[in-house]
Structure formats: C-alpha cells, structure tokens
Amino acid sequence: MTVRTKPPASRKATAxxxxxxxxxxLIGAVSIAATVGWIVLGGILAEAGVRAGWWEPDVLxxxxxxxxxxxxxxxxxxxAPDALRTLQELVFSCLFGVAAGLIVGVGxxxxxxxxxxxxxxxxxFYAVPLVLFYPVSIVLIGINQWSVITLASxxxxxxxxxNTWMGLRSVPPVYLRxxxxxxxxxxxxxxxxxxxxxxxxxxxxxxxxxxxxxIGTIAMEFTTAQAGLGYQIRYLYESFDAVGMYxxxxxxxxxxxxxxxxLEGAERLLLRRRTVR
Amino acid sequence: MTGISIxxxxxxxxxxxxxxxAVDGVTQEVPERGFxxxxxxxxxxxxxxxSVIAGLYxxxxxxxxxxxxxVTGPDRAxxxxxxxxxxxxxxxxxxxxxxxxxxxxxxxxxQLTRAQQAIDLVGLGGFERRHPAELSGGMRQRVALARTxxxxxxxxxxxxxxxALDQQTRLLLGAEVLRIWRETHQTVLxxxxxxxxxxxxxxxxxxxSYRPGRIIDVVDVDLPEDRDASVVATPAFNALQNRVWEVLxxxxxxxxxxxxxxxxxxxxxx
Ligand SMILES: Nc1ncnc2c1ncn2[C@@H]1O[C@H](COP(=O)(O)OP(=O)(O)OP(=O)(O)O)[C@@H](O)[C@H]1O
Ligand SMILES: [Mg+2]
Numbered sequence: 001m002t003v004r005t006k007p008p009a010s011r012k013a014t015a016x017x018x019x020x021x022x023x024x025x026l027i028g029a030v031s032i033a034a035t036v037g038w039i040v041l042g043g044i045l046a047e048a049g050v051r052a053g054w055w056e057p058d059v060l061x062x063x064x065x066x067x068x069x070x071x072x073x074x075x076x077x078x079x080a081p082d083a084l085r086t087l088q089e090l091v092f093s094c095l096f097g098v099a100a101g102l103i104v105g106v107g108x109x110x111x112x113x114x115x116x117x118x119x120x121x122x123x124x125f126y127a128v129p130l131v132l133f134y135p136v137s138i139v140l141i142g143i144n145q146w147s148v149i150t151l152a153s154x155x156x157x158x159x160x161x162x163n164t165w166m167g168l169r170s171v172p173p174v175y176l177r178x179x180x181x182x183x184x185x186x187x188x189x190x191x192x193x194x195x196x197x198x199x200x201x202x203x204x205x206x207x208x209x210x211x212x213x214x215i216g217t218i219a220m221e222f223t224t225a226q227a228g229l230g231y232q233i234r235y236l237y238e239s240f241d242a243v244g245m246y247x248x249x250x251x252x253x254x255x256x257x258x259x260x261x262x263l264e265g266a267e268r269l270l271l272r273r274r275t276v277r
Numbered sequence: 278m279t280g281i282s283i284x285x286x287x288x289x290x291x292x293x294x295x296x297x298x299a300v301d302g303v304t305q306e307v308p309e310r311g312f313x314x315x316x317x318x319x320x321x322x323x324x325x326x327x328s329v330i331a332g333l334y335x336x337x338x339x340x341x342x343x344x345x346x347x348v349t350g351p352d353r354a355x356x357x358x359x360x361x362x363x364x365x366x367x368x369x370x371x372x373x374x375x376x377x378x379x380x381x382x383x384x385x386x387x388q389l390t391r392a393q394q395a396i397d398l399v400g401l402g403g404f405e406r407r408h409p410a411e412l413s414g415g416m417r418q419r420v421a422l423a424r425t426x427x428x429x430x431x432x433x434x435x436x437x438x439x440x441a442l443d444q445q446t447r448l449l450l451g452a453e454v455l456r457i458w459r460e461t462h463q464t465v466l467x468x469x470x471x472x473x474x475x476x477x478x479x480x481x482x483x484x485x486s487y488r489p490g491r492i493i494d495v496v497d498v499d500l501p502e503d504r505d506a507s508v509v510a511t512p513a514f515n516a517l518q519n520r521v522w523e524v525l526x527x528x529x530x531x532x533x534x535x536x537x538x539x540x541x542x543x544x545x546x547x
Contacts, residue, residue: 174361180333181357182377182428192376196367 032261039257061243070247083251085145086217086229092149093213097156098206104157105164105202106190115165125158131219143224152216156209163205167198203267210263214256279354279431279464281307281330285339288325299325300336301489312458312465314475315483315492316521318529322490323468324360327434330466331357343432353381356430358438360468364409364417364424370396371405374424381428395427398457415439415446422450426457432464440470447471448506451478459503472521473509476500482517484524487531494524 043063049055050062057065073079108115134151141147171194179189195202221230229252236245288300299322307313315323328334330341332351341348343355364373374392383391396402399419409417418438425433435454439447451474458465469475475482476498484494498517500508508514 172361172363174359174363175365177328177333177359178357178363181331181351181355182380183351183353184380188380192380193365196365199367 031264035257035261058240058242061246065243066246066250069243070250073244073247073251082228082232085227086221089145089148089152089217089221089228090213093152093156093217094210096149096153097209097213098160100153101157101160101205101209102164102202105161105168105205108161108165109168109194119162119165122158122162125154130155131216131223134220134223138224143226145225145228148217148220148225148228151220152213155212155216159208159212160202160205163201163208164198167201167205168194170201171197200271203271207260207263207267210259211256214259218252279344280309280311281432281464281466282342283326283330283339284341286326286329286336286341287338288322288329288334289337298489300329301491303339303490303492305483305492305495307464307466309464310462311481312455312467312479313481313483314467314469314479315485316469316472316475316525317485317490318487318525319470321485321487321528323485324436326485326490327357327436327466327468331355331434333357353377353428354430355432355434356425356428356463358418358421358425358433358435360436360438360440362409362414362417362421362441364412364420366409369406369408370401370412370420370423373409373420374427377424377428391427391429392423395423398426399423399453415442415450418442418450419453422454426461429461430463433466435465435467437468437470439474447474448477452506454478472518472525473514476514476517476521477504477506477508482521484521484528486528488535493528494521496521 046060047063050057050060108118130151134147137147137151141150175193175197176189179193184193217228218230218233221228222234225231229248233245233248233252236242236248283303283305286300286303287298290297290299303326315326317323325334329336330343330348332348332355343352365376368376371392374395375388378388378391393405396405399422401416401419401423404412404416409420412420418441422438438454439450442450454465454467455478465479467475467478472482480498482496482498483492484496485491486493496517500511500513500517
C-alpha cells in the first residue's frame with residue numbers, strides 16, 4: 001500500500017489546469033474568499049445558537065464575547081512568550097522535518113533497494129498517531145521544547161520523504177537520459193532536472209508536513225508542556241475559562257488558516273511557470 | 278573525421294520471459310557528414326541501437342566508434358534527440374535551449390547568442406519566453422531540435438523525433454532538418470518508421486529486422502542531393518519505396534505474429 005498525495009495539476013493533466021491557466025490569481029482570491037466566507041458563516045451560526053439558547057454559553061460562548069477577549073489577548077504581555085514558544089517549535093520542526101525528509105527521500109531514490117525495505121514502515125507511520133510517542137520523547141529528552149520539536153520533526157518528515165521519493169520515481173526517464181546525454185554531473189542531474197521535475201509532488205508533501213507539524217506541536221503542548229499555545233488551551237480548559245480557551249483556539253485557527261494560505265501562495269508562485277502566466 | 282562505425286554490436290536485456298535480444302550482430306558505418314536513416318518495425322531495437330551509440334547504454338557485445346574513438350559514455354559532440362517529449366516544462370524555450378550550454382560551462386554571452394541562433398534556425402523566433410505547456414507538440418520537438426543544435430554537435434542521433442506528429446507537420450519538419458543539415462553538414466543517424474520520410478531525407482536507409490534486431494538491408498538513395506518533397510512523385514522514389522517496403526512488410530508481419538504469439542502462450546487461462 002502506498003499513500004500518495006496527488007500533486008497539483010502537472011503538465012500531463014491537460015484538461016484540468018485550464019481554469020488556472022487563464023486566471024491563476026483570481027482562483028487564489030476566490031479560494032481565500034470562500035474560506036473567509038465559511039468562517040464568517042460559522043461565526044454567525046455560533047452567535048445565533050447561543051442567543052437562541054440552543055446550547056449553554058460554557059460549551060461554546062458567543063463569538064461576540066470571544067473576539068474582544070482574543071483582541072485583548074493579542075495585546076497582553078502574557079501572550080507573546082507562549083506564541084513565541086509555539087512559533088519556535090513550529091519553525092524548527094518544519095526546518096528539520098523538511099530537510100530530513102528531502103535528504104531521506106533523495107537517498108531512497110538513489111538506493112531504491114533501501115527505499116523498498118523502509119517504505120512499509122514509513123507508510124504505517126501515517127496510521128500510527130505519532131503523538132503517542134510523546135512520553136518516550138519526554139523520557140529521552142526531558143520536558144522541554146526539544147521533545148516537542150523532535151517528534152513534530154518526525155511527523156513532518158514522513159510525508160516529505162514519501163512524496164519526494166514518489167515524485168523522483170515519477171520523473172519521466174527521458175529527462176534523465178537527456179541529463180546523461182549532455183553530461184550533467186550527479187548534482188546537476190538532481191538539482192536542475194530531477195528535483196524540478198518532482199517539485200509538484202515535493203510541494204504537496206511539504207504542505208502536508210507543515211500542517212502535521214502544527215497539529216503535532218499544539219497537541220503535544222496540550223498534553224504535557226509548560227508553555228505554548230496548546231498548553232494555554234489546556235490550562236484554561238481545566239480552569240473552566242471557556243471564553244479564554246476559545247480566544248486561544250481562535251488564535252490557533254487564525255494561524256493555521258494563515259499558514260495554509262502562505263503555503264498555497266508559495267506553491268502557486270513556484271509552480272506558476274509550468275503553465276501560463 | 279566524425280563518422281560512426283558500429284562493430285558486431287549486440288545488446289540483450291533480461292526480461293521475465295527470458296533474454297530479449299534487442300540488437301544482434303550489427304556492423305555498419307555512417308560516413309562523416311552522411312545522413313543515414315534506420316527503419317524497422319516497432320520494438321525491433323532502433324532506440325536501443327541509438328542509445329548505445331549515444332553512450333547511454335553499454336552494449337552486451339561489440340563496440341561503437343564515433344570519430345575513430347571508442348564510445349564509453351555520453352559525449353557532448355554527439356547530440357541526441359529523443360523519441361519522447363524531452364522539453365523541460367519548468368523552463369522557457371530559451372532556458373531549455375540554453376540548458377546544455379550552461380551545463381557545458383559555455384560563457385554566458387555565447388550561450389545567449391548560440392541559443393538564439395538555434396531558436397531562429399528552427400523557426401521559433403518570438404517564442405523564447407514561452408513555456409512548453411503553451412506550445413504544440415510540433416513546436417516542442419523544434420525546441421528539442423534547437424537544444425541539440427545549440428550544442429553544435431558533429432554527430433546528431435535522432436530517434437523518431439517527429440513520430441508523434443501528423444504527416445504534414447512531419448514532412449515540413451523533415452524538410453527543416455534537411456535544410457539545416459545542408460547548412461551544418463553534421464553526421465546524422467535518423468530513426469523513423471516512415472519509409473517515405475527515410476528516403477526523402479537520407480543518403481542511405483538501413484532496414485532493421487524484428488528480434489533479433491539486425492540490419493537486413495541497406496538501400497542507397499541515389500536521388501538528387503537538393504531534392505524536396507516533390508521527389509515523392511518520381512518513379513525513382515517509388516522504386517526505392519517499394520524495395521524498402523517489401524523487406525519491411527515481411528519483417529513487420531513476422532514481428533506482429535511473434536508479438537501476439539508470446540503473451541498468448543504465457544498467460545495462464547483464468
Ligand atoms: N530497459 C529495457 N529492459 C528490457 N527490455 C528492453 C529495455 N529497453 C528496450 N527493451 C526491449 O528491447 C526491444 C527493443 O526496444 P527499442 O525501444 O529499442 O525498440 P524500437 O525499435 O525503438 O521501437 P519503437 O519503434 O516502438 O520505438 C523491445 O522488445 C523492448 O521490449
Ligand atoms: Mg524507439
């Protein structure tokens with residue numbers, strides 16, 4: 001069994017990228033507008049639900065109550081340390097995870113035998129909630145941000161490895177024969193032919209990996225950490241401060257929407273040139 | 278001198294159903310500045326033969342010399358045009374054509390002039406900043422041709438470069454190749470499965486057999502050097518075409534029968 005993430009419209013899919021071809025900017029704007037629209041709609045529903053008494057305000061307070069607290073939170077001096085800690089963990093996990101993923105993915109491609117041996121284990125990592133290994137990580141590394149970063153890096157690396165490897169394997173052989181015929185060095189073949197050709201797959205893997213890093217980081221902070229946004233959510237949850245907790249949840253949601261938008265924008269920018277400008 | 282000489286060349290692949298002998302005992306010569314075509318049924322080993330001459334595969338037996346030197350690996354003086362679309366989709370036309378020059382560390386200003394010249398030569402002036410996705414199949418093959426020409430190879434190996442195109446475009450691009458060859462006078466080995474294309478373009482046609490791939494006939498094309506597509510209507514052209522066709526027809530039928538017989542006996546009934 002192989003887990004494959006579909007790469008964005010490659011050049012072979014001739015029918016699909018038509019819309020993108022003509023107005024790539026517009027499509028991006030539409031998808032962002034749609035996301036914002038859904039969030040606003042959800043907010044209105046939540047507001048209406050509380051006012052109509054469909055549920056208790058402790059369960060889900062009215063957005064009109066949460067948002068001012070969120071705004072206040074963003075300005076308060078208590079916020080920055082937690083946010084910075086989470087950001088730091090996220091950045092490190094993404095950097096380490098993506099770098100390790102690329103290196104291992106390329107390694108598997110260069111030594112296909114090794115790759116075939118390890119692939120089943122890697123794929124099964126998708127099914128195992130890696131967060132479960134957090135206690136092990138704590139025992140080995142201690143209760144600090146490095147235990148979070150280590151595990152989140154692994155979570156990031158898995159899809160990057162699989163997608164990089166998959167992408168490299170699907171490079172049309174003729175590109176490699178071309179590289180050989182003009183005497184590209186192994187590095188030139190990798191960086192100027194194989195990786196660019198595999199880029200759509202690699203990006204899909206990186207996007208998944210970054211999202212996993214965010215999920216992993218928040219989830220691990222939630223369980224045991226002493227600081228970070230995830231820790232605050234749990235702390236406020238345990239002290240029955242629903243509004244405060246939701247204020248943090250809104251922050252995390254906002255961050256993930258922003259992260260997704262940035263990744264999508266970067267991907268569009270980098271792959272744009274394969275279709276029409 | 279940059280002719281090609283092929284000595285007792287053999288290439289075998291190990292496949293599931295035993296060894297496939299793709300090329301067997303080929304001994305042939307392409308004179309310097311000659312234009313030779315290979316025709317043969319699909320799967321007879323034309324691409325394999327070309328890959329060995331290009332230094333991309335090592336032969337199982339025998340050897341090839343290009344310009345008197347034994348081929349041991351790819352050589353930048355030998356330009357290859359592949360059967361499949363080999364334009365790199367993330368590069369513009371200009372970047373594609375420049376790429377081998379960058380790899381060969383040609384000085385930058387020279388890269389640009391040589392790339393531009395090659396682009397103009399194949400009639401793609403004005404499309405330098407387009408990406409392959411914006412071009413037709415025929416234009417992409419022109420990009421590949423320009424990329425090969427920009428290297429200024431003394432030997433060109435062309436593997437069915439226009440096979441995926443319609444008849445008219447193929448003839449037009451064939452005429453382009455001939456015009457360019459008359460200007461540059463490189464040694465050309467051209468693979469095709471179109472007999473009239475082979476006769477129209479080349480000075481000599483090699484007919485290859487299906488498994489094992491041998492050269493079973495060599496036909497000298499004694500048509501005027503500066504011929505154009507109108508030669509197709511002459512009796513001399515017809516006579517040549519008939520001769521090649523007769524050899525090839527028998528061979529193709531044998532290949533077809535063989536190809537259809539092998540899997541039928543290998544697949545268990547279910
Ligand atoms: N890498 C390989 N491994 C195993 N068999 C191969 C390999 N490459 C080619 N062959 C076999 O060698 C034979 C010749 O292949 P080749 O590609 O040279 O044919 P061709 O004459 O170029 O055909 P076409 O006209 O369809 O392009 C075929 O039977 C093919 O199955
Ligand atoms: Mg072929």
